[in-house]
Amino acid sequence: MVALLISAAILVLMVFVAVKITPEPPADKVKKAIMSLSEATAKQAPTYSRKLYYEARIAFDSAMAAWKRENKKFIFVRNYDKVLEYALLADKKAREAAQLSVQYSNDLEYRLEQKINSLKEIERKIDEFFIRYPLEDKTRTRLSKGKLLLKESEIAYEKKQLFEANKKLNDAEYLLTTVYENTLNDIKAWFSSLNTWKKWVETAVNESRKRKSYLIVIDKFAHKCYLYYGGKVKYEFDAELGKNWVGDKRIKGDKATPEGNYKIVKKYQGKATPWYKALSLDYPNNEDVARFKREITSGTLSPSAKIGNGIEIHGEGGKNVDWTDGCIALTNKNMDLIYPLVQIGTPVVIVGSLRSLDEIMNNTW
Helix, strand or coil, X not given: CHHHHHHHHHHHHHHHHHHHHCCCCCHHHHHHHHHHHHHHHHCCHHHHCHHHHHHHHHHHHHHHHXXXXXXXXXXXXXXXXXXXXXXXXXXXXXXXXXXXXXXXXXXXXXXXXXXXXXXXXXXXXXXXXXXXXXXXXXXXXXXXXXXXXXXXXXXXXXXXXXXXXXXXXXXXXXXXXXXXXXXXXXXXXXXXXXXXXXXXXXXXXXXXXXXXXXXXXXXXXXXXXXXXXXXXXEEEEECECECCCCCCCCCCCCCCCCCEEXXXXXXXXXXXXXXXXXXXXXXXXXXXXXXXXXXXXXXXXXXXXXXXXXXXXXXXXXXXCCCECCCEECCHXXXXXXXXXXXXXXXXXXXXXXXXXXXXXXXXX
16 A cells, blocks of 8 residues: 555656656747737838848747747657747847838838928929920920829828839939929020010110100010000010920021010001901011021021011910910900000010019019
């Protein structure tokens, strides 16, 4: 009986010792790593913190592999230290990835919002300032594509597709800023003649004041026709110009409205003109002819080029677009006002602008 009790006690002791020395896998730590990885995934760490996230995945996979290897061993010689080490590393990396992902996505979202607003402002400036600017077809295509990409980036941004939004924004930024900067540089170059334009107008207005006579001034950039009398503006009309109105007229068929000092040489109305009423100008005058010949001689124009003619101030305007071949178009109602007041010999000054570019831009924006 005593021997039986001793055997039972030994058996119990052996079981107790076996339980005590049997290695336990770190299941709780593995579970915690799984939860951290799940949270990191939910916070888009695979997108915004890819390196840390995949380091966490590798550490977790290593923990599972180590656990599997240890389970194949005899129970008393198993060692789960590596499993614990990898599980802790996976948990740490996953939490860091989640935190970095939130920070990065928030920063990216803020930067994208700022860039979208900036590009929308550029788009607004282009629409307001260059609304009637005769852009080349290639430039207009780039502008349209840039606007489309900006709209698509806004949609992606609203859907939290930040990387996609960023890519489209970068492309839109390149297109829109290129159009804006190149066009603005062209305008600045054109406005280098501002002092000359102002002198033309100042001289003509002084003559109008001295002679108590009429004067027509065309401001191409403002798309305005001013009728002066005695040195003061009597009427102001909206004007429509040649399709390629920016810059001076150089050759026949360029659809540009000329710049310079001219005078009315003929008046037409009724069946004498297809444009309701018309005031024919002495373009090309001697200065235009001399400039044209200089360009032929210097090689900036082809020897086969021809100088234009037939520039008028005429009716049938009111289309709110620049559509003529170089003439200045007014509405028929405004032609009725101006036609009887001016005579053969009335001076007409056509300038790029009466105001500086800075003044125009400040008033526009």
